[in-house]
Amino acid sequence: MAEKKDMVQIEALEKYFGEDKERVHVLKGVTLNVPQGSLYTFLGPSGCGKTTTLRCVAGLERPEGGRISIGGQTVFAFGERLYVPTNKRPIGMVFQSYAIWPHMTVAENVAYPLTVQRRPKVEIKKRVTDVLRIVGLDGLEDRPAPKLSGGQQQRVAFARALVNEPKVMLLDEPLSNLDARLRVQMRSEIKALQRRTNITTIFVTHDQSEALAISDQIAVMHGGKLIEVGAPHQLYARPTRRFTATFLGLTNLIEGKVVELNGDSKPGKIQTKKGLLTFIPAPGLKKDQAAVISIRPENIPLHKEKPQGLENVLEGTVKEAIFMGDAYQCKVAVGDDLLAVHTHPFNAVKPGDKVYLHLDPGSCNGLPAEDTEGVDESMLGN
DSSP states (O other), X not given: OOOOOEEEEEEEEEEEESOGGGOEEEEEEEEEEEETTOXXXXXXXXXXXXXXXXXXXXXXXXXXXXXEEETTEEEEETTTTEXXXXXXXXXXXXXXXXOOOTTSBHHHHHHHHHHHTTOOHHHHHHHHHHHXXXXXXXXXXXXXXXXXXXXXXXXXXXXXXXXXXXXXXXEESTTTTSOHHHHHHHHHHHHHHHHHHTOEEEEEESOHHHHHHHXXXXXXXETTEEEEEEOHHHHHHSOSSHHHHHHSSOOEEEEEEEEEOOSTTSOEEEEXXXXXXXXXXXXXXXTTOEEEEEEOGGGOOEESSOOSSOSSEEEEEEEEEEEOSSOEEEEEEETTEXXXXXXXXXXXXOTTOEEEEEOOGGGOEEEESOOOSOOOGGGOOX
């Protein structure tokens, strides 16, 4: 199987907003590669730089440093004073506001980019028909835009972005204006659409569940830096950075100091206030380094009797137990700390119960205690 090429390449991107004393450093040397045909997500909290990075790719922001290439064509190079305007870049865009023209029909909205380019009417009709079929709006060509549902309006925005046959689709929080139920439905449709067209897609969101559900790869951003890149399951189950572990879902952090290592991905030992615990170290973690164990609530089996022959067993007291149907969501006091634990609904517990928690060593991710630097570029890969 041939290796996928990179459709979008971003190198050492720098961006500032404001002037003089008010100048804010928004992007701090962001470097990443988006493989051809992938659905690649920029994920992070508000102000992390994800939308600014997308707008730089689109040509809507001009960076103060770095280089951007799309499909092998350089569209921005700071050192060479090269800047290709947005309308000359091979991209389609869908933003939070769909910008559907209310006085136009579905077909007229979708045809608009081709109409502006004065393409032949026969070509416009064919391409509009084809793209409406792709997004599941065939048969609605003549419907006025105001009579569309929120989900249908979004599909019109997608169709309009696709009609120019771009190499890359840029989606900036396109689901944020939809209600919760429609968001879940539309994210599945986005993923299916991307699979059908095989078009390289960059998706920006602050919603962790959204990113996990649709992405081939996720770039986690924070404070203008790229923190970590990986597949959804990899980032959730085996993060290498503290910020990734805490931002992607709920986790428990146990602080300590590394006292034994046996190589990357092999069990080591960390000294904590809860005793000596066995864990799996992140790449680059060193002996005597301050570290944290990150373990998800669903990866902590809860026992009412002390299990025998297991490592990392802690005694605790249930402080809170909320029945959620598919699980009990518990808070268990272990010493001075509260650990979040999700246990099977048949394993009924109540506040005050004495319990034993098994911190499965294979699920104990050892991470650096501090998260001050950006991603190690040697770990980017494809």
